[in-house]
Amino acid sequence: MTTEPQRLQYLEAMGLTAWTARYRMPNARPTEACEWELPVPDDGARQAPGERLHALLDAPAEPSVPAPAAPAAEPRERPPAGERKARALLGGLVPEAASEEAAPGAAPEPARSVESDEPREALRFALQVACLDGRWLVVQPGQAAPSPLAQRLLANLLRAAGVTPEHPPAFEAFHWPQIEGLDVQAPLDEARQGLGAFLAGRARRGWAPERLLVFGDEATLARVLAIDDGRSTALDLPAWQGPALETxxxxxxxxxxxxxxxxxxxxxxxxxxxxxxxxxx
Structure with a gap:
């Protein structure tokens, strides 16, 4: 499940601003309060869903008619109570015997933590990215855009290769993490999702990447892109990686x-x- 801070990170990576209304504008009409009518089932029952649930949980079991000669046998297990009872009825679970029936003097079983992953350190990297006619991603690691000399070299390389985009490459910066101080559970997955959100946000400008060219090598970015045998498994794109433009x-x-x-x-x-x-x- 994506938490609210992570959602804000992805929105920021996509270039979207999250707005939250905190005040009513001057002279604006107040929001009218209304009551929603509960849907009426076909069988004519008019109980709210919550009321029907509580009625189901609180209803006693249907009495069984014992045989004349056989006495009623005591239940082997006591029915669960509280939250375990609701889980058993709603999820079809068969709980074990109640803890009250544990042998006296036995040490209670220690509680098990549902969330075993502790917060970890986020991956940190920065890159400069351009998209040639919305088709080819050109990426270079680093905080600063390629120098004018490097950009002239890139233009000459593309021209020599017969790669003739209508517009010269325009580099944009991306860095991760977008927001500092957030809890991190899966650093690599969250970094890839953030980069994917950035590229998805640029799809509004016509970016539809078909291929990836990476000039330079940086350890963290290499983990994120996961280029192996001519393909980036993280972006699911054919990929080439070589020396930095300055090199x-x-x-x-x-x-x-x-x-x-x-x-x-x-x-x-x-x-x-x-x-x-x-x-x-």
Whole structure:
């Protein structure tokens, strides 16, 4: 179940502001109070659902007609009381014998905690993300946007690969956690949900990612994206991960290693078959 603080985190990641009415506007009409009519069942019973439930819980069991020669046998188990009785009637549970029948002197069984997970530390990461024509996600880890030199290099790489978006990449920042000081039970799952909420919020701008390009390596972000064998299992997208743009800008060897991959980018961007790409080459 998503708690209210987590819901607010996801809304903030999606760029939505949660509004709560606290005051009545001046000269506004007060909200009219009304009473809701309870639905009437087909059998004509006019009891409220809560009243019927209490009546069901408080009603005695139907007496059974004993045989003339056989005395009534005592029940083997005492009926449950209170909350256990309601659970037994509503959920079809068969509770064990009541605790009152425990042997005298026996040590009571220690209470078991339903929630065994203790609050944990949230994962912390930041990234810069752009979406090429709403199709390809371009991600670079870090608090700051790529430098002008790195962005020029990215534009040249895309142009050389035949990836020609209508608009140049516009990077947006995302960081996790969105709100500090909240209890965390599943750090990895909550971080992935927060990133998913961020991308879902950008769907209003036309983002419909088909592929993921990651420039740079950061341990926490690598756990969140879970890129393995050319696919991000967290985002369910085909993915490529390579050196950071700043590293590519200063290394001729890194550029040479990336060059064969550019042909694949061209084919994937234009939706060409692999044989067609080789024929064109």
């Amino acid at each position: 590519l800008a200063g290394s001729a060897e890194a550029k040479r290693d990336l060059w064969p991959r550019l042909l694949d980018w061209r084919r994937e961007w234009h939706g060409e078959a692999k044989g067609e790409a080789k024929g064109d080459a």
